[in-house]
Amino acid sequence: MTEELQCYMCNDETSTGILLLNQYICRRCEEELVSTPVDQLKYEIFKRKIKDIWQQFLQEA
Template sequence: MEEGLSCCFCNKIDDEGIILLNQYICRSCELEITHAGSNELRYEIIKKNLKSIWKGALFPSH
């Protein structure tokens, strides 16, 4: 059985990341988020995923 949490960005299972609004982000994705430049395509993808986390926290589905 695998132990750890599943990253909401990449689905990697581990326990070395952060929890943001009840969503787990692995260390690799956390570093990707903090190092993405606003002129990069990955920045837009990251921004979309973070918006989704915030929407889920603000407007939880019943």
């Protein structure tokens, strides 16, 4: 049985995705993140969330 985790990006609970600096990102958000053009607003939102993950990681270290 696989454990469902809450996605840092969309808050959905799934069991397939990646861990980035101890934060879970679901497969759907991961795919959207890598395919979003840099000139779209969604890219800026993803970028800010990744920055937040990085800052949280540094504070915990």
